[in-house]
Amino acid sequence: METTPAPMRALATEAVHAGRDDLARQGLHAPPIDLSTTYPSYDSRGEAARIDAFATTGADPEGPPVYGRLGNPTVARFETALARLEGTESAVAFASGMAALSAVLLVRSSLGLRHVVAVRPLYGCSDHLLTAGLLGSEVTWTDPAGIADALRPDTGLVMVESPANPTLAEVDLRAVAHACGSVPLLADNTFATPVLQRPVEQGARLVLHSATKYLGGHGDVMAGVVACDEEFAGRLRQVRFATGGVLHPLAGYLLLRGLSTLPVRVRAASANAAELARRLAADPRVARVHYPRIGGAMIAFEVHGDPHEVIAGVRLITPAVSLGSVDTLIQHPASISHRIVNEGDRRNAGVSDSLLRMSVGLEDVEDLWTDLNNALAVTPPRGAGLHLNAAPPRGATSHHVPAVASAP
Numbered sequence: 001m002e003t004t005p006a007p008m009r010a011l012a013t014e015a016v017h018a019g020r021d022d023l024a025r026q027g028l029h030a031p032p033i034d035l036s037t038t039y040p041s042y043d044s045r046g047e048a049a050r051i052d053a054f055a056t057t058g059a060d061p062e063g064p065p066v067y068g069r070l071g072n073p074t075v076a077r078f079e080t081a082l083a084r085l086e087g088t089e090s091a092v093a094f095a096s097g098m099a100a101l102s103a104v105l106l107v108r109s110s111l112g113l114r115h116v117v118a119v120r121p122l123y124g125c126s127d128h129l130l131t132a133g134l135l136g137s138e139v140t141w142t143d144p145a146g147i148a149d150a151l152r153p154d155t156g157l158v159m160v161e162s163p164a165n166p167t168l169a170e171v172d173l174r175a176v177a178h179a180c181g182s183v184p185l186l187a188d189n190t191f192a193t194p195v196l197q198r199p200v201e202q203g204a205r206l207v208l209h210s211a212t213k214y215l216g217g218h219g220d221v222m223a224g225v226v227a228c229d230e231e232f233a234g235r236l237r238q239v240r241f242a243t244g245g246v247l248h249p250l251a252g253y254l255l256l257r258g259l260s261t262l263p264v265r266v267r268a269a270s271a272n273a274a275e276l277a278r279r280l281a282a283d284p285r286v287a288r289v290h291y292p293r294i295g296g297a298m299i300a301f302e303v304h305g306d307p308h309e310v311i312a313g314v315r316l317i318t319p320a321v322s323l324g325s326v327d328t329l330i331q332h333p334a335s336i337s338h339r340i341v342n343e344g345d346r347r348n349a350g351v352s353d354s355l356l357r358m359s360v361g362l363e364d365v366e367d368l369w370t371d372l373n374n375a376l377a378v379t380p381p382r383g384a385g386l387h388l389n390a391a392p393p394r395g396a397t398s399h400h401v402p403a404v405a406s407a408p
């Protein structure tokens, strides 16, 4: 797509220009949406050569793709832009975050490397995919300090989330990457986004996003993406071609549009979240607040009363799973996002029954606080002394918010 690599530009500049550098020369401003499923060619010898090249390296075919499952020009713009933001050579987009994770697991297990080492908590369905071994993988759960000892000759992947869904526990990515040795480290960067953290700079080889969340940013696109080196990207494209979890071009367009406001959205929502975290931490109805050291727009908090009543009590805030939208969302992880995780494993990972997870949006912070304050007011205590302060996972830092939380 981009013929001349642009010089190093700041994140805010990349957000609005990456993946679009050719547009002005074409006399365009908004990127075109290419909905073609197939690409006519009178040169079938040339097509054969292009398919052979793709089968060997997985590199994006030069010129138009042969067929939509091999690649799409609009989706490629989003991939180019996300790679620039994450500081990687390449990125490969999929139909959802789970399709992206599945492709990573398939790339590794196709090499006979079926074993995965992972740190809890992870997003509930990622935990489920690994635990159930749905793709033939076998998982060893450990804390960050145990990673080096958990590695085996057939370990193909180490997986962490930081900040983690839903507790916002953070891991030291640099230390974890060191412990991985030559095994690729996959960091799920959905919560932090490249605005707050670029895991590749700390030694991760693979960066996963549920693009459904902050990258899209408006709750209307489902997508996933892996940012990585070109060698791994080639393998991912080959798996995507063979298994079919492609992203629709319209979704690619919406994601590229979402990226252009990502830095502004993440900073504004994070400032709201830091203020709400500060107020929640000072509130006697709240037992505990988790807010990451690196900041961000996600808050997790445990209430003394019934968390279901808080969900039932919000009026402005949207009671819904998912996150990263322009509006504020709240959900109860033990009931929804992490329901599929075995109860004991869930609790051990710090996901207590009193935990609520809130994705803070762009509303006025006073309106948000009014709504939250009202919702908390209607929560009857579940019983005196019932205090579910689960310990954070060992080796993971969990920032128990003191009276002051700094706005990033």
Ligand SMILES: *Cc1c(COP(=O)(O)O)cnc(C)c1O
Pocket: 096, 097, 098, 099, 123, 125, 126, 161, 165, 188, 190, 191, 209, 210, 211, 212, 213, 222, 223, 224
């Ligand atoms: C939502 C989410 C996923 C899964 O992404 P989908 O787009 O829903 O498939 C993976 N990781 C994290 C951290 C998530 O929040």
